[in-house]
Ligand SMILES: *[C@@H]1O[C@H](CO)[C@@H](O)[C@H](O)[C@H]1NC(C)=O
């Protein structure tokens with residue numbers, strides 16, 4: 001009880017501070033980093049990048065905008081060949097302790113930057129450009145939660161036609177039928193082999209405003225076909241802009257199809273780049289920030305306010321909240337704030353937060369359960385003959401395959417644990433603390449959604465178990481799958497461009513002539529300004545790291561977190577299950593039939609391996625959203 005009083009009486013709460021390197025953001029006492037060495041370092045590093053590197057680079061590149069001339073030029077970033085202007089080096093030297101220089105700025109005070117080689121180009125420097133890899137990253141990359149099955153052709157829009165006119169896709173049969181292994185479009189729809197990465201409706205209402213900033217980009221729809229050998233083939237990309245004469249006139253769209261050679265190939269590569277831009281922004285703002293970091297925070301607050309530390313559900317959930325309030329406060333202070341790093345590196349620019357708030361409207365708690373998410377996206381169907389009663393339509397879908405293993409392991413653990421304390425539904429209804437926790441969460445924490453009928457009523461054991469499983473899944477595995485691939489995939493910006501500064505060149509313009517003469521240069525000019533690339537790489541490198549004292553799924557930081565033997569036994573069983581799952585993942589990664597786990601870039605799918613060392617490992621599921 002004392003605990004609750006302290007929090008309620010707390011006169012301070014997080015508020016804006018002036019930026020200073022020694023940022024000291026107010027976070028409630030129990031939620032502070034405090035036990036950490038490396039997390040302190042990570043936050044220091046983030047602050048340094050945003051507060052030292054960003055303004056310096058901005059001012060220098062403002063005067064002499066530098067562009068990469070070739071992909072070899074970009075590769076110099078990892079070989080120690082990108083020269084930093086003298087002025088920047090001086091400011092860095094004056095502001096950052098020497099021992100941090102190497103780690104944070106990838107420089108030892110000399111004038112060259114050197115980043116670690118991102119995994120996506122570690123084996124092959126150009127495989128990322130293949131269509132197969134482009135499609136594979138929708139299943140095994142850092143935003144594997146977006147692809148869905150296409151059940152109508154042409155793809156329709158849910159935007160209000162009174163406001164937005166006709167937004168139906170302009171992709172036709174003729175664009176794609178030659179690539180369907182001899183089938184017609186109706187056949188592949190019935191066989192459920194057609195998929196879409198749809199970034200049209202969410203973006204269209206923002207595009208006019210976004211294009212008035214330094215970003216120039218498109219809403220996009222990417223159609224994909226599931227081939228016999230289990231890999232996806234991109235069939236067409238549609239890029240759309242609002243109509244120049246007003247929204248009610250619908251969209252103006254161009255359709256690009258895969259071509260091997262000539263200017264058509266250059267245009268196809270550009271089209272894939274724009275898809276990357278929009279998908280990166282959606283990943284960062286929606287899949288990452290909104291769907292993990294932001295939505296979990298109300299659960300932390302309600303848990304601390306309504307459940308005593310001795311309550312069994314408090315003990316169950318507490319490890320999954322570690323450091324989250326602290327990293328979110330830091331994020332609000334320097335990353336997603338107005339003028340912060342995200343607005344510079346993500347295409348939505350100053351509309352970033354509005355965009356993410358708008359999409360919170362579509363967030364539905366029960367659909368965060370992985371099985372529900374897969375069913376909703378039409379990438380799985382119910383089938384009692386399959387393990388867990390679900391059949392994946394794309395059998396080799398690494399995120400879904402590994403995710404389901406983890407999801408059901410968490411669910412079994414939560415079920416075992418809750419069964420110790422709740423023998424029947426009556427005991428749930430009668431638990432006053434539990435009921436006030438859930439009431440506060442729905443009515444205050446996620447208060448904008450308090451009228452929604454989809455909230456579990458918290459009257460049965462099944463509702464408690466599903467709810468706690470979703471919370472743990474979001475905080476641990478979902479966040480890990482979305483977070484720790486940022487550097488391995490996005491540390492090489494051409495593979496995951498985050499921003500575009502030009503539209504597709506039109507025939508008869510000097511830009512089009514340049515595309516003909518030097519398509520790589522056009523690609524880099526469009527997607528990879530040097531300043532934004534260096535800032536973006538620095539950020540994702542820090543954000544992809546584990547601290548050395550991280551606690552991973554299946555572990556707790558104290559052995560004796562409960563004195564109940566049954567609960568400890570169930571937890572030991574969970575830990576063992578998690579280890580077995582990791583072994584299974586390793587076996588699958590060695591199976592050559594599972595091509596999507598490896599792909600042309602020869603990068604095994606490790607993002608849901610539960611265990612990890614500290615540092616930049618591209619694997620590991622921390623218990624909580626901690627970076
Ligand atoms: C899968 O099949 C397609 C179409 O036959 C082929 O182009 C592609 O190379 C195959 N992919 C792999 C990884 O074998």
Ligand SMILES: *[C@@H]1O[C@H](CO)[C@@H](O)[C@H](O)[C@H]1NC(C)=O
Pocket residue numbers: 559560
């Ligand atoms: C945990 O509890 C057991 C049994 O009471 C005790 O023997 C052990 O020393 C405790 N471990 C720690 C780390 O406190």
Ligand SMILES: CC(=O)N[C@H]1CO[C@H](CO)[C@@H](O)[C@@H]1O
Pocket residue numbers: 207208211212216241242243244
């Ligand atoms: C500055 C700029 O290029 N803005 C464009 C953004 O998109 C709208 C809608 O298509 C165009 O009308 C603008 O010219």
Ligand SMILES: [Fe+2]
Pocket residue numbers: 288293479483625627
């Ligand atoms: Fe994160």
